[in-house]
Amino acid sequence: SLPACSNKSGKIKIAVVTNCTAEFWSIAEAGATKAAKEADVDLQFRQLEKDFDAAAQMQIVDSWVKQGVNGIAVSVIDPKNQTEDLTRIAKKVPLITMDNDADQTGRLCYIGINNYEAGKAVGRLVKKALPKGGTVAIFIGDTKSANGTARTQGVLDELAGQKDATGTPANHPVNPKLAGKQFGQYFLVDGEAKQDGSPTNASPVAGAVLGRVQGLPDLCMIGLYAYNPPAIMSEARSRGMLKDIKVVGFDENWLTLKGIADGEVIGTVVQDPFMYGYKSVEALAAKARGDDSKLVKDPIPYRVVTKDGGPDETINGLLVKFPKVADFEAKLRDDLKSVGK
Amino acid sequence: MTTPRLQVTDARKEFPGVVALDGVSLTLAPGEVLAIVGENGAGKSTLMKIVAGVYQADAGEVVLDGQPAHFASPGAAAAAGVILIHQELNLAENLTVIDNLFLGREVTVGGGLRVLNRRAMAERGKELLTRVGLPVDRAFAKVESLPPGEKQLVEIARALGTDVRILIMDEPTSSLTQRETETLYEVIAGLKAANVSVLYISHRLAEVKQCADRVIVLRDGRNAGELAKADITHDNMVRLMVGRDLKQFYPKTHKTAADAPAVLTVRNLLYRGGPDIPASFEVRAGEILGMAGLVGAGRTELSEAVFGVRHVVEGEILLNGQPLQVRSPADAIAAGVLLVPEDRRLHGLVLPQSVGFNLSLPNLAQISTPFGVARAQEAELHRTWIDRLRVKTPSAAQPVGLLSGGNQQKVVYGKWLARGPKVLILDEPTRGVDVGAKAEIYALIDDLVGKGVAVWMITSDMEELLGMSDRVVVMHEGKVAGELHGVLTEEAVMRLATGGTAT
Amino acid sequence: MTRILGVLGLLVVLYTALIASDPNAGKPDNLISVANLQGRYGVVTLGAALVIIVGGIDLSLGAVVGCAAVLFGILMNDGVHPYAAVPLVILFGALVGFTNGLLITRLKVQPFLVTLCGMFIFRGVAQLLAQPMRGTVGMTSVIEAHREFNDPLRTLRYLLIGKAPTDGELLFPAQFILLIILAGVVGFFLHRTAYGRYWYAIGHSELAAKYAGVNVNRQRVSVYVVCSALGSLGGILLFLDAPSLQSNNAGYTWELYAILGAVLGGCSLRGGEGTAVGMVLGAMVLPVLENLVNFRGDKSDVIPVVIGLTLLFGAIVDELIRQRSRVHR
Amino acid sequence: MTRILGVLGLLVVLYTALIASDPNAGKPDNLISVANLQGRYGVVTLGAALVIIVGGIDLSLGAVVGCAAVLFGILMNDGVHPYAAVPLVILFGALVGFTNGLLITRLKVQPFLVTLCGMFIFRGVAQLLAQPMRGTVGMTSVIEAHREFNDPLRTLRYLLIGKAPTDGELLFPAQFILLIILAGVVGFFLHRTAYGRYWYAIGHSELAAKYAGVNVNRQRVSVYVVCSALGSLGGILLFLDAPSLQSNNAGYTWELYAILGAVLGGCSLRGGEGTAVGMVLGAMVLPVLENLVNFRGDKSDVIPVVIGLTLLFGAIVDELIRQRSRVHR
Ligand SMILES: Nc1ncnc2c1ncn2[C@@H]1O[C@H](COP(=O)(O)OP(=O)(O)OP(=O)(O)O)[C@@H](O)[C@H]1O
Ligand SMILES: Nc1ncnc2c1ncn2[C@@H]1O[C@H](COP(=O)(O)OP(=O)(O)OP(=O)(O)O)[C@@H](O)[C@H]1O
Ligand SMILES: [Mg+2]
Numbered sequence A: 001s002l003p004a005c006s007n008k009s010g011k012i013k014i015a016v017v018t019n020c021t022a023e024f025w026s027i028a029e030a031g032a033t034k035a036a037k038e039a040d041v042d043l044q045f046r047q048l049e050k051d052f053d054a055a056a057q058m059q060i061v062d063s064w065v066k067q068g069v070n071g072i073a074v075s076v077i078d079p080k081n082q083t084e085d086l087t088r089i090a091k092k093v094p095l096i097t098m099d100n101d102a103d104q105t106g107r108l109c110y111i112g113i114n115n116y117e118a119g120k121a122v123g124r125l126v127k128k129a130l131p132k133g134g135t136v137a138i139f140i141g142d143t144k145s146a147n148g149t150a151r152t153q154g155v156l157d158e159l160a161g162q163k164d165a166t167g168t169p170a171n172h173p174v175n176p177k178l179a180g181k182q183f184g185q186y187f188l189v190d191g192e193a194k195q196d197g198s199p200t201n202a203s204p205v206a207g208a209v210l211g212r213v214q215g216l217p218d219l220c221m222i223g224l225y226a227y228n229p230p231a232i233m234s235e236a237r238s239r240g241m242l243k244d245i246k247v248v249g250f251d252e253n254w255l256t257l258k259g260i261a262d263g264e265v266i267g268t269v270v271q272d273p274f275m276y277g278y279k280s281v282e283a284l285a286a287k288a289r290g291d292d293s294k295l296v297k298d299p300i301p302y303r304v305v306t307k308d309g310g311p312d313e314t315i316n317g318l319l320v321k322f323p324k325v326a327d328f329e330a331k332l333r334d335d336l337k338s339v340g341k
Numbered sequence B: 001m002t003t004p005r006l007q008v009t010d011a012r013k014e015f016p017g018v019v020a021l022d023g024v025s026l027t028l029a030p031g032e033v034l035a036i037v038g039e040n041g042a043g044k045s046t047l048m049k050i051v052a053g054v055y056q057a058d059a060g061e062v063v064l065d066g067q068p069a070h071f072a073s074p075g076a077a078a079a080a081g082v083i084l085i086h087q088e089l090n091l092a093e094n095l096t097v098i099d100n101l102f103l104g105r106e107v108t109v110g111g112g113l114r115v116l117n118r119r120a121m122a123e124r125g126k127e128l129l130t131r132v133g134l135p136v137d138r139a140f141a142k143v144e145s146l147p148p149g150e151k152q153l154v155e156i157a158r159a160l161g162t163d164v165r166i167l168i169m170d171e172p173t174s175s176l177t178q179r180e181t182e183t184l185y186e187v188i189a190g191l192k193a194a195n196v197s198v199l200y201i202s203h204r205l206a207e208v209k210q211c212a213d214r215v216i217v218l219r220d221g222r223n224a225g226e227l228a229k230a231d232i233t234h235d236n237m238v239r240l241m242v243g244r245d246l247k248q249f250y251p252k253t254h255k256t257a258a259d260a261p262a263v264l265t266v267r268n269l270l271y272r273g274g275p276d277i278p279a280s281f282e283v284r285a286g287e288i289l290g291m292a293g294l295v296g297a298g299r300t301e302l303s304e305a306v307f308g309v310r311h312v313v314e315g316e317i318l319l320n321g322q323p324l325q326v327r328s329p330a331d332a333i334a335a336g337v338l339l340v341p342e343d344r345r346l347h348g349l350v351l352p353q354s355v356g357f358n359l360s361l362p363n364l365a366q367i368s369t370p371f372g373v374a375r376a377q378e379a380e381l382h383r384t385w386i387d388r389l390r391v392k393t394p395s396a397a398q399p400v401g402l403l404s405g406g407n408q409q410k411v412v413y414g415k416w417l418a419r420g421p422k423v424l425i426l427d428e429p430t431r432g433v434d435v436g437a438k439a440e441i442y443a444l445i446d447d448l449v450g451k452g453v454a455v456w457m458i459t460s461d462m463e464e465l466l467g468m469s470d471r472v473v474v475m476h477e478g479k480v481a482g483e484l485h486g487v488l489t490e491e492a493v494m495r496l497a498t499g500g501t502a503t
Numbered sequence C, D: 001m002t003r004i005l006g007v008l009g010l011l012v013v014l015y016t017a018l019i020a021s022d023p024n025a026g027k028p029d030n031l032i033s034v035a036n037l038q039g040r041y042g043v044v045t046l047g048a049a050l051v052i053i054v055g056g057i058d059l060s061l062g063a064v065v066g067c068a069a070v071l072f073g074i075l076m077n078d079g080v081h082p083y084a085a086v087p088l089v090i091l092f093g094a095l096v097g098f099t100n101g102l103l104i105t106r107l108k109v110q111p112f113l114v115t116l117c118g119m120f121i122f123r124g125v126a127q128l129l130a131q132p133m134r135g136t137v138g139m140t141s142v143i144e145a146h147r148e149f150n151d152p153l154r155t156l157r158y159l160l161i162g163k164a165p166t167d168g169e170l171l172f173p174a175q176f177i178l179l180i181i182l183a184g185v186v187g188f189f190l191h192r193t194a195y196g197r198y199w200y201a202i203g204h205s206e207l208a209a210k211y212a213g214v215n216v217n218r219q220r221v222s223v224y225v226v227c228s229a230l231g232s233l234g235g236i237l238l239f240l241d242a243p244s245l246q247s248n249n250a251g252y253t254w255e256l257y258a259i260l261g262a263v264l265g266g267c268s269l270r271g272g273e274g275t276a277v278g279m280v281l282g283a284m285v286l287p288v289l290e291n292l293v294n295f296r297g298d299k300s301d302v303i304p305v306v307i308g309l310t311l312l313f314g315a316i317v318d319e320l321i322r323q324r325s326r327v328h329r
């Protein structure tokens, strides 16, 4: 009955490991499960319980290599430093990177969005919300993660209107006690993204920043991890500030989507975790059967979800979709229902 | 004849490696005070613990008022009126005296909520304290701040507060002085009058003579005899206990030269938390300086200051005329000033560790090589001192906490004697030690003194004080009240101890 | 008294610093929000502190908080009415405590070990429970699934959290009020009844309590039951206050914060010490400290250092006060 | 002896289950990989266990592991030669232990509190240190910055981790060998020298040790120094073995794993108990258990439950064996 034995029974076995445990990855797991069913392979989908611990991730991958799985997909935590290990592994087992890439490893392909570009999309939403500039704060789980860094820089570059923007240190024009940095017309509170480290801590961090900017005009709060926008909304609500601020989000948290539908959130930039999971397994299963055609060639485009949606656009060479929140949510629910989640 | 209050028949109890009781029987009449004597490890405490539900006997009968009584817990025994005052203090020291007096049987209101009726407890509690001769202002003091003697009185008061039918006192006087002991006699007399039966264990045979109606003697876990009131004499008891006559109880063969040099000199000593009046005295080579005083007179504290436990604020300590800096016991020990502490379970021994471990502990430097502790030498050390002190233990590997009280005390001696002291501070040197062992310890002390060791002996046992000391210093309320030499008498000591002056 | 002087001083310093840090920090809005968080921490701290008083420790507490929060959500998701779910979740907590207590008293496994295993187990149970919800539970999704729970849930949130039923605005620090009430009850048992005496006695010397006829095991088990029940109440509060929760990290490290609160408030991990007032004060430290560093706009990277040093400083001052008072009494 | 029977049995069960789970699980290269992890855990466990023996606890250990790993990377990044960086990092660990020890012995702050604060502080220090590296340190980035460190670093990794200098393939369980050597040293001190006696004595009864002339404070401080030094060695191993480390979570919860290993191996948190052999065995449990769940292909969600229940089961069996042996010896 042990899954490992099925290997001997001849069934192809595909394994996927994430970089942390999150609802995002549960959606990806749903996609992977669907693809596994369709391709008739055994799937082992492991959400990394030790969040962002590259050593623990390699430990797991290592045991899969030893078990003789037929393909592995990894959400890489630290591309540069994991390269040596992943290169060695890629020589033994077909390897795909997803969500976060390590391109020097000999992996078959990368499945994921370009986080920097997605960050710029967030920046555009902010600009649309506050066309004449204003005060912004950025919230994120981890300022140092590869995707977090790229996303944040994308936002800031878009706001500043230049590449590699570092901002100019400044005090807030209305409340000089508030220190920060100016990016173009936008004043960033404290001059850096506020890191909370974990979802539990997101609300207090957001709450305090809201408390500090209370009363200032033209406020936009940006949440770059899936749990950040709901935390911002909840704190703003409890301080009676929700009507005075704009919120821009990232990822497809249900509460964020609801916020968009209710007009409390301007919009959110989403990846496609379901597709990450689905395509990873599809490509690896095909590869195990000697078929390279399912390997993904191009980055998966990010999408921008807003209340009213909009027509597709090509931005920096990417075809970007602008779905309506209602349609997007319905599609997502269908996807999940298809695997009983 | 009326039904005995308590009848124990053929009680047997075995511990790993030890048969503590091997068919012991006793009867106890209502209103009788029955003393139980025997050497250390004879099984007295074990027998009492069986009666009081702490242990369950392996075999044998316990009958209370004609009914078989095998208590599953101390609580069950207490409910039936059997109360045991343990040999080792068992108080919740973080609570106040009052709380301890009523622990487990609080006066409460409010039914199942059990809200404390503090007024009622305070009143009852103060009465109890008065009965055992403790000042009532102790009622709200935390037990941890009391000296051992007072703690012991609290334990006794605790027992008096119950509907006691059988009160078992396991060495209640081991840290009491003459005066508190007198009070205890009165308490016992009162209990007798109220038809309460008392089981009384003590190594102070004079006390037994004073208050017991009958004595039974245990030896090696068996009944070794019984003495009716008229036959209770020191010699009779000793003969039954040890199985032979004991001559020369206080050997005192050493001769102190009148002009012997002072080994330890304490000059105008003030220590943190101590009294404001500086203390001065000296202990000479080859003499035993006895130190007397009432409970809480400050003798223990003074010795702790000299031993480096309490911070010295002013004054000096000289060893052979040289100033001695003691910042910690390690300093004192290195200089050859050794302390046998009053509370051996807290300060004297690492209880869960073996006899050997404890004997070795302060002597490891001597038997260490670059490759660790020399095992053969260590085994030799253990053998030597277990034999010389006749420690009753199955082996050197036995956890010391499982030995009987007296044998634990011998281990404390062993660890210091193995080191070779210059000054030996003895705080209640024979607390809980049986007569035979006492004699051995006295002989040992005498032998050491004969070799020129200076002994400073703090004791609340008047016989011991008068029997062993060459000179006596008496303390009263934290200060040295006076010094006695020549012919020492109880009256002179008591006069000084209670604040009078020497004549 | 002196046991709480240190923590009191620390709180005064922290509140002063907070109010000085920003004009908005001292406004009622912010203070209420801090108090509310203190209330939640405090409820859990009370539990941790009681266990510490009887000489035990509960490392599973944070996991129980998280597991209870998830269970609360899942129960309602499965159609259990909120008013029924609350007692069920607390019953769950009580059962956890009962199991902990039995393992510790009957099988005599060390509390640290039992509850460390519990930490793993209940974290995992939370994840298993939340699997059908993809690891995330929240009030909004419950209401979406069961429209009829809208009113009772909002009422519950109003009563327990203090958030307006209409728009979720925080009106009053209900959690802090709850803490004060519960601390009153705990204080009553601890300081005014025989049970409290037993707990102190057990914590200091199990043997002394046993010889005095106290049913040590039963008392111990009760305290673990109370502790975990308080933890599960903390979980309910967490659920009601948070927008949504992830099953793998809800309540994470709360056991440490609760123990920290208890210790700052004067409980000794050696057992037998601690007061209800101290527990409340101890639990108040961390939330105000966190609010302070957030208001100061400290860089994310220095925050742990600031928190650690402040707590250490508080602990040292506290200890010095205590030592002084011991010498000079 | 009986103190280690339980953990020995647990290990036998786990290894049997592992080998039965998959034909590849019992192959040398998997067992080597498990042993290597056990080695690293073990090194840190030794430190935690010593502190536990003297009656203390070190919650900062995991943070020290992480901080040391980051420091190691940063030092080399700043141009310090790897062979010089190793002793510097261990010196850092020793200093941490020294501070912990002083706070605990001189200022008499409770060990739990001191080291809990340390946990915050050193986690923060790691983040501050790693700021210039954007929070991530790893061997590859060091080598990229300093080509000349390529050979020494790979040699060091070969010696301490057992990974081939060429491609990083694991050749032999160097960390386990290191553990055995260190456990031998610890065992020698603990069981054969006077120091060991002092530590046991202090753990059981600080007062009795003091009255017997043991310099309690000095011994305590030494043990904390050794503990943190071992922790920083663990950090070096972590750096060399892990592809990369994040400053905000490197070494996370290792203090708990280390304490768990020590306790499973027979150390009592009441102090005064524990053997070197037991520590090694205790530290071996978790890695093999983790490997087992990896090989069984357990779902992420059940893993904590499996781990928790296994440990609890082990702890209960262990306790039962101990109690039986106490009665029947
Ligand atoms: N819990 C125990 N485990 C093992 N041995 C024990 C235990 N309790 C007592 N013993 C042993 O049983 C014997 C009888 O001990 P007990 O304490 O009854 O002696 P005692 O007559 O009270 O001596 P003392 O006068 O020294 O108090 C001793 O050899 C002692 O070492
Ligand atoms: N730990 C303590 N904390 C506070 N006060 C103490 C402490 N120990 C002793 N005392 C007080 O110090 C005084 C001296 O006590 P000490 O124990 O030195 O007297 P003693 O003469 O040795 O009496 P005993 O015969 O009881 O041993 C007493 O009044 C006592 O109440
Ligand atoms: Mg006895």
Ligand SMILES: [Mg+2]
Pocket: B147, B299, B300, B301, B342, B427
């Ligand atoms: Mg005394």
